[in-house]
Amino acid sequence: MSPPVLQLTGLSKSYGHGDIFSGISFEVGSGKTVGLFGQSGSGKTTLGRCIMRIENPSSGQIMMQGMDLARIRRGKLRDLRPSFQMIFQHPEVSLNPRMTLGESVAEPLMVHKRIGMDDALREIGPLIRRVGLRDEHLARYPHQLSGGEVQRAVLSRIFSLKPKLVVADEPTSMLDVSVQAQVLRLMQDLQKETGVSYVFISHDPDVMSVMCDDVLWINHGKGVMYDRSAFIDRVKTRYILDVPA
Amino acid sequence: MSEDVIIRPKTRWMLPAKTADISKNRLYREIAKRPGFQVCLLLLGILVVAAIFAPYISPYDPEAISVKDKNQGISSAHLFGTDFLGRDLFSLTLWGARTSLLIASISVAIALIFGSAVGCVAGYYGGVVDEVLSRFVDLLLAFPGIIFALALLAFMGAGILNLIIAITLSQWAIYARLMRGQVISIKNLEYVQSAYTAGLPDSRIMTRHLFPNAVMPVLILSTIDIGHVILSVAGLSFLGLGIPPGIPEWGSMIGAGKEFLRTAPLNVIVPGLAITFVVLIFNYLGEGLRDILDVHKDQVNIE
Amino acid sequence: MTLLSVKDLNVCFPTGEGIVHASRDVSFSMESGEVLGLVGETGSGKSVIGQAIIRLLPTNANITGTIAFNGQELTTLKDDAMHALRGRVISLVPQNPSGSLDPLVRNGMQIGEIFIERGMTKNTAWDKACDLLVAVGLIPSDRIAKEYPHELSGGMRQRLTTSIAIAEKSCLIIADEPTKGLDYHARETTARVLSDIKTRDNVSLLLITHDLYLAEHLCDWIAVLYAGEIVEIGPAGQIFNTPRHPYTQALIRAMPKNGLVPLDGQSPSLMAIPKGCCFADRCSCHSEICSKEHPDLIQESLNGGVRCHHPSCN
Numbered sequence: 001m002s003p004p005v006l007q008l009t010g011l012s013k014s015y016g017h018g019d020i021f022s023g024i025s026f027e028v029g030s031g032k033t034v035g036l037f038g039q040s041g042s043g044k045t046t047l048g049r050c051i052m053r054i055e056n057p058s059s060g061q062i063m064m065q066g067m068d069l070a071r072i073r074r075g076k077l078r079d080l081r082p083s084f085q086m087i088f089q090h091p092e093v094s095l096n097p098r099m100t101l102g103e104s105v106a107e108p109l110m111v112h113k114r115i116g117m118d119d120a121l122r123e124i125g126p127l128i129r130r131v132g133l134r135d136e137h138l139a140r141y142p143h144q145l146s147g148g149e150v151q152r153a154v155l156s157r158i159f160s161l162k163p164k165l166v167v168a169d170e171p172t173s174m175l176d177v178s179v180q181a182q183v184l185r186l187m188q189d190l191q192k193e194t195g196v197s198y199v200f201i202s203h204d205p206d207v208m209s210v211m212c213d214d215v216l217w218i219n220h221g222k223g224v225m226y227d228r229s230a231f232i233d234r235v236k237t238r239y240i241l242d243v244p245a
Numbered sequence: 246m247s248e249d250v251i252i253r254p255k256t257r258w259m260l261p262a263k264t265a266d267i268s269k270n271r272l273y274r275e276i277a278k279r280p281g282f283q284v285c286l287l288l289l290g291i292l293v294v295a296a297i298f299a300p301y302i303s304p305y306d307p308e309a310i311s312v313k314d315k316n317q318g319i320s321s322a323h324l325f326g327t328d329f330l331g332r333d334l335f336s337l338t339l340w341g342a343r344t345s346l347l348i349a350s351i352s353v354a355i356a357l358i359f360g361s362a363v364g365c366v367a368g369y370y371g372g373v374v375d376e377v378l379s380r381f382v383d384l385l386l387a388f389p390g391i392i393f394a395l396a397l398l399a400f401m402g403a404g405i406l407n408l409i410i411a412i413t414l415s416q417w418a419i420y421a422r423l424m425r426g427q428v429i430s431i432k433n434l435e436y437v438q439s440a441y442t443a444g445l446p447d448s449r450i451m452t453r454h455l456f457p458n459a460v461m462p463v464l465i466l467s468t469i470d471i472g473h474v475i476l477s478v479a480g481l482s483f484l485g486l487g488i489p490p491g492i493p494e495w496g497s498m499i500g501a502g503k504e505f506l507r508t509a510p511l512n513v514i515v516p517g518l519a520i521t522f523v524v525l526i527f528n529y530l531g532e533g534l535r536d537i538l539d540v541h542k543d544q545v546n547i548e
Numbered sequence: 549m550t551l552l553s554v555k556d557l558n559v560c561f562p563t564g565e566g567i568v569h570a571s572r573d574v575s576f577s578m579e580s581g582e583v584l585g586l587v588g589e590t591g592s593g594k595s596v597i598g599q600a601i602i603r604l605l606p607t608n609a610n611i612t613g614t615i616a617f618n619g620q621e622l623t624t625l626k627d628d629a630m631h632a633l634r635g636r637v638i639s640l641v642p643q644n645p646s647g648s649l650d651p652l653v654r655n656g657m658q659i660g661e662i663f664i665e666r667g668m669t670k671n672t673a674w675d676k677a678c679d680l681l682v683a684v685g686l687i688p689s690d691r692i693a694k695e696y697p698h699e700l701s702g703g704m705r706q707r708l709t710t711s712i713a714i715a716e717k718s719c720l721i722i723a724d725e726p727t728k729g730l731d732y733h734a735r736e737t738t739a740r741v742l743s744d745i746k747t748r749d750n751v752s753l754l755l756i757t758h759d760l761y762l763a764e765h766l767c768d769w770i771a772v773l774y775a776g777e778i779v780e781i782g783p784a785g786q787i788f789n790t791p792r793h794p795y796t797q798a799l800i801r802a803m804p805k806n807g808l809v810p811l812d813g814q815s816p817s818l819m820a821i822p823k824g825c826c827f828a829d830r831c832s833c834h835s836e837i838c839s840k841e842h843p844d845l846i847q848e849s850l851n852g853g854v855r856c857h858h859p860s861c862n
Contacts, residue, residue: 040702040731052442081444088435096436098457104436108443132812146814147590154439161443174729176589176758178811181802185810203731206804274564 002030005165005197006051006084011060011070013046020046021221024060026214028165031191033198035212037205037231042218044201048167051199052086053077064165082112082161089170091150095142102138105157112161124160131156131186148179152186159190167199172207184211205235275537282533288526296342303336307493316509326511328502334515340493341516345523348405349474352412357467359413360420361460365451367421368428379425385418391477395486403489408481412474420463427459465535472527479520495520549618551752552578552601552720557613559596559605566819570596572776574613575845578769580719583746583753585763585784588773589799591815595643598722598756602640603630617720635662639713641723645705649697655708656681656693662715680711684741703734707741714745721745722754727762739765760803764788772796775816775826778845782852792848792859794831825857833861 004027012022021043028034036044049055051062053069062069064084069077088094095104105128106120113120121128121138128138131152142150151171158166168187172180184207191198200211208215208231215231216223226234276282295302304324311331319326325334367378385393397411431437432455440450479496481487488494495516502512559571570593578584588594599605601615603622615622617638622630634640642648649658656677663673674693681689684707697705706726713721723742727735739762746753746766757763763770764784771781772793780793791797801809813830816822825831828838837857845855 039733054438054442078444078446081442084442086439086442088439090435094435094439096440096454096458099453107440108445111443111445111449148814157439157443177760178589178799178802181804181808182810182812184804184808203733204804205732210804210808 004028005030005064006199007061007063008051009061009063011047011050011062012058013043013050013055014058019221021218021223024216024218024223026216026223026225028197028199030164030197031195032214033191033200033212035208035215035231036199036201036218036223037203037208037215038218039203043221044203044218045169047218048086048169048199048201052084052167054086082108083163084165084167085158085161085163086167086169087151087154087158087171090174091147091154092142094150094154097142099141100138101133101140101142101145101153104142105138105153105160108157109160120160124156127156127159130190132182146179147175148182151175151183155183155186155190159194159196162194163196165197165199167201169201170203173202173204180207187211205231209235272537279533279537281529282537285526285529285533289530292342292523292526293346295339296346299336299339299343303333303339305333305336307332307336307340308491309333316505316512318511325515328498328512329505329509334511337493337498338495338515338519341495341498341519342523344488344492344494345475345478345520348409348412348478349471352409352416353467353471353474355409355413356416356470357420357463360417361424361456361463363417364421364424364426365428365456365459368425369432369447369451369455375425378421382418382421382425385415386422388415390415391480394477394481398481398486403486405488405492408478408487412477416470416474420466423463423466424459427462428455431455431458461538462535465531465538468534469528469531472524472531475527476520476524479516549580550577550616551580551582551618552754553614553616554597554601555614555616557597557600557615558611559593559600560610561606561608562610568818569776569821570818571600572821573845574773574778576769576771576778576781578720578752578754580752581746581750582769583755583767585755585757585767585770586773587757587760587763587770589758589815591775591818592773593776593818594756594758594773595724598640598724598754601754602634602638602722604640635718636716637718638720638722639716639718641706641710641713641721641726643725643728645709646697646702648709649705651697653696654693655686655695655697655700658697658708659712659715662712676715680715681708683714683744684708684711685737686711701734703730703737706730706734706738710738710741710745714749714751717749718751720752720754722756724756725758726755727757727759735759735762738762742766760799772799775821776818777826778853778855779827780854780856781845782854786852790860792854793827793856794833794858794861795827798830825855833858 006028008027009025011024013020014022024047026034036047038044046055050057051069057070060070065080067076067080095101102121103117105124106117109115109120109124110117133149133152133156137145137149137153145153172183175183187198188211190196198211200208202208209228213228215226215228217226217231217234309332314327314331315329317323317327323333323335325338328334328337363378363382367375393415394411397414398407401407401411437450437454440454478487478494479499482494482496483500485497485500488497490497498516499513502516505512554577555575557571557574561568561570574597576584586594586597596605600611601622605611611623613623656674659677659680660670660673663676664670668676678689678693681687681692686692686704686707692700697708700708710726726738726742730738742753743766745751753766755763755767767784769782770784770787771778772787772795773779774795780787780791780796787796788800791800798809798811800806802811811830816826822828824839824841825843828834831838835858841857843855843857845853847853848859
């Protein structure tokens with residue numbers, strides 16, 4: 001059994017007036033998806049940002065590839081970056097408005113492998129087509145693309161670095177139902193093909209039930225882990241609106 | 246793509262402009278809607294051409310003293326008349342434009358670049374770096390601009406190079422502060438965070454992701470600032486502290502000609518109007534630019 | 549009695565880049581006490597219909613067609629007559645509640661303003677405002693009334709704007725994307741509030757949304773919009789259980805609980821409406837006639853209809 005890709009132990013974050021979350025511990029196996037579920041303000045997004053080290057946790061451990069992300073130096077963190085990536089909630093600000101799609105998508109690979117843009121685009125060409133984008137999309141600017149196209153471009157950008165873990169912060173909550181289905185299915189397919197693990201943040205129980213193997217339900221800063229069927233049962237008892245079958 | 250809805254009746258519906266859409270088409274359309282702005286652009290063009298080609302198009306040598314022709318009014322020989330030493334005022338005005346525009350554009354350009362760089366670094370890194378840089382900027386901003394330039398000039402002595410240095414040093418702080426504010430407002434946007442999580446080096450994040458998206462208000466400020474600097478240089482020259490004598494400059498023309506205000510007013514009126522005219526053009530340009538680039542006015546969602 | 553009757557509504561906007569046909573040949577009607585859902589995705593033009601009814605479209609909108617409310621034609625009504633109806637007889641719960649609430653006005657006064665304008669004293673207005681806050685579940689109402697909008701969560705702000713809309717006991721409430729941007733919990737509370745309003749006050753509700761769960765839970769009738777036109781209309785149960793238009797079918801299948809089946813492609817730009825059926829290039833049942841001839845909305849049962857050359861083909 002391979003070691004978990006991510007392992008959190010006793011992670012806490014507090015601002016001056018109180019805890020956002022405390023004592024969070026869980027692990028994410030290779031190729032698995034763990035969901036972070038909760039209402040707005042429950043701390044799930046902050047938790048995701050702490051894992052990505054965009055924010056700093058107050059205490060606890062974040063073990064990845066044998067290293068504690070909460071403690072390593074900036075230089076070492078930068079070297080590790082390709083292994084863990086993030087996709088965000090708002091497509092309209094997910095890409096630099098002044099760069100074409102091609103430039104945005106090729107940039108991480110160009111920087112990490114120190115190659116030119118043409119070489120980078122050639123290398124990620126298959127990935128770009130895999131996510132359903134075509135060459136004509138590459139010349140466009142973000143404002144000329146739909147939300148679904150932007151999120152797909154972001155996926156190709158992220159996967160060009162061959163990450164082991166992707167934190168997805170409500171990647172489809174601003175998308176229409178049919179577009180959401182496209183993007184989520186794409187994420188599932190990419191997981192099957194590359195064996196990546198996801199930490200999937202959402203407030204939508206139906207999406208969680210479809211995407212996640214296990215769900216950490218965060219309430220008042222504390223997390224309780226459920227597997228998929230237990231989560232579905234628990235949601236049924238809490239909500240009156242239509243629940244997953 | 247989701248767009249925010251702002252229901253504003255009685256406004257013209259426009260296609261929702263997504264973020265900073267300054268695509269060529271839209272820019273041309275916006276300019277086409279504003280004839281005042283077009284006139285300004287034209288006048289600026291004429292001004293710049295006149296300043297560059299002053300040596301070739303000025304009808305007389307501006308230094309040519311001809312005491313017998315002193316204080317003449319407007320005539321076919323002298324388009325703007327002559328000054329108290331018989332020098333052609335039109336030629337003096339053209340050469341003065343050259344001086345003013347040269348000094349103003351160089352100082353503003355350097356202040357802009359240096360100030361923006363400092364502001365960008367302060368805004369991006371935050372923490373101690375920001376504290377130190379910001380306090381230094383605050384200190385500089387506490388001095389009234391022209392007094393600071395005056396003090397520097399008194400210390401360094403007169404001369405065009407010293408003038409440019411003094412003005413640059415007194416101007417850069419405002420750009421730093423403005424840029425810092427802009428950078429802080431965009432550094433938490435998702436695309437900047439993505440650049441960070443992709444492991445891009447700080448320098449790249451600042452130059453490719455922060456600076457181009459934050460620079461617009463700073464550029465607009467610089468347009469208006471050129472007008473202010475021209476005014477300041479004229480003021481300093483009027484006091485005899487700016488341009489060394491012998492180089493045509495509108496402020497020193499007013500300074501030298503002020504005693505003839507009642508007898509031969511053209512000495513003062515011509516350079517005075519020139520300054521007013523040029524400063525107005527730059528002000529109007531800056532306002533117009535800000536108007537054109539304000540993408541969030543008049544938006545309605547139709548979805 | 550038919551409360552609202554919309555016939556052949558066409559709305560278009562001339563812009564610098566072309567004419568946007570936001571709404572084409574939209575026709576539907578509503579009875580008193582009924583909930584009609586206008587369901588569609590981004591680019592379907594559903595919001596425009598709501599704005600057209602309450603006459604809050606920008607001045608450069610070209611509107612043709614009729615909108616009859618209680619027998620009265622709204623499109624030709626004078627501005628002050630329309631103003632008398634707006635907020636009193638027909639109310640709007642706008643999208644983006646944060647943008648609709650004055651940040652400098654206390655929550656109680658956001659509602660109270662309406663009553664003060666009608667001549668009530670400040671105290672009476674405040675009390676009535678607190679009653680309304682209770683009605684939408686914002687309790688303790690006296691504390692919330694004293695607070696400011698920024699102290700409320702997104703879901704609570706949504707309920708506040710809803711309470712403003714029901715202040716005057718209107719006959720028709722137009723709710724524009726009431727659950728946009730809300731988390732699941734807030735969405736459920738909003739649904740419950742709207743449901744209560746409907747049963748308690750016997751109000752008619754025009755629900756404009758892309759949230760299929762909300763539509764399924766609240767609506768009696770649903771009109772599905774695609775590229776500016778109605779492609780299917782019928783009772784809510786029928787739309788969800790036996791959808792006939794391929795787009796409706798695809799939309800319902802795309803819901804996570806129904807299998808998350810993706811629908812490829814994109815809806816056409818409202819500036820370039822294709823000849824023939826708008827959905828043809830994404831439809832699995834697409835045949836030659838679909839690209840050539842634009843299908844009409846054919847009534848197949850009492851008030852139900854579908855705009856398709858091959859309905860129920862899947």
